[in-house]
Amino acid sequence: MERSAAVTRCRPGQLLPLLMVALLAASLLSGAAGQAPTEVIELTDATFEHDTQAATGQTTGVWCVLLSGRSTDGHRDAVRLWEALAEDEQSEIIYASIDLDANKKTKARFHAVQPPAAILLRDQGMYVYDVPNDEDSKDIIFGFVTGGYTMLPRQTVPPPGSKPKKAEEGSCSVDGADCKKEKDDEAWRDRFYQVLTLVVLAVPLVGAIIFTILYKRWEAAAKKQRREARLAQKAFEAAAAKEAAKDGGKAEGKAEGKAEGKAEAEADPEGSKDGDAAAPAAEKTGDAKTPGDGGKAEAAAKDVQAEQEALGRSTSAKKKRMGKA
Structure with missing residues (x-):
């Protein structure tokens, strides 16, 4: 009975402060929970x-x-x-x-x-x-x-x-040790294949360069030999032509001398003796004569000599340039 009497004595205005305190506490608790x-x-x-x-x-x-x-x-x-x-x-x-x-x-x-x-x-x-x-x-x-x-x-x-x-x-293991080893092995393989590729590409290239250098040297030597052979052939032909011209000139001189002596003897029997004496002179004169082939031989010999001199000057100039280099 006392408890109910106490409740009945509680006025509505006295509950307002209690409600405000409860709401404030609830807001503080909710704010603390969300922070x-x-x-x-x-x-x-x-x-x-x-x-x-x-x-x-x-x-x-x-x-x-x-x-x-x-x-x-x-x-x-x-x-x-x-x-x-x-x-x-x-x-x-x-x-x-x-x-x-x-x-x-x-x-x-x-x-x-x-x-x-x-x-x-x-x-x-x-x-x-x-x-x-x-x-x-x-x-x-x-x-x-x-x-x-x-x-x-x-x-x-x-x-x-x-x-x-x-x-x-293909990922690495958790502890990282296998990962490092795997990466090192992969890097080594990559370097190996790179070097192998360079070697495979470089060998034919180097071989081609060496072959080109040797071929050019061989070609230059062969060209020089052919030129020297041509000059030697021309010199030989010029000497042979000159010798043949000399022999031909002697034979023609002798034949002309004999023919002139015979003609004079037939025309002047009395002067046959003089003709016989003049025959050797005519032969000598024939020996001194040279036909047109002799002039050609001398010209060919001069051409050969000029080419040899030009070749000598070219060779000396190359040696000087190589010495300066």
Whole structure:
């Protein structure tokens, strides 16, 4: 009875302050529930899918995860960038990071992403963006997570336990050792085939150059020999013609002398003695005469001598040029 009396004594005006306090508390609680943490969340293989629900609904919020490793170039700068982004109290983005060097399963799961990279988990997919290393890197990443991601294609999130298909895609193993060896072997094969190709192309070319040089030298020597042979042949023919001209001149002189002596003896028997005495003189005169063939022989000999002198001058000029070179 006392409790009911107390209730009946409560006036409607007294409930208004209680309702206002309840509404204020509810708004504060709802605001606190929608606010993202101001620190970077460190993820591991065990907590990545549990916290982000990347491939199982993404009901825990919008996550921007830094995929990097201690051995990755620019890792420290990327970590400091994520810490600066997480300090924004007005942001609804949850910033997290995972060390791929220490978490091999997650590294294998996102093997297609080249670290350091940011993956934005939202809209039942993921958007991948390379982490910049500029003075305005913070503004770039902030623009990416707040709307710039729409300019990129939405990719399917790999399911947990995914691994690179080395046999099918020819990708490297997770630990990187086989990857380095495979790349080294491939680079060595490429260099070997390049050298082999150069050798195959160079051998015929070098052979053709050597053959051309030898052929030109042989052709020049053969040409010189043919020219010398022609000059020798002309000289021989000129000498033979000259000798034949001398023999022919002697024979004609003797014949003319005998004919003149005989004619004088028949015309003047008394002067036959004088004719007999004049015959030797006529023979001598005939020996001194030279027919037209003798003049031709001398001209040919002069031509041969002129060609030999020209050849000698050309040879000496070539030797001088070779000596200067």
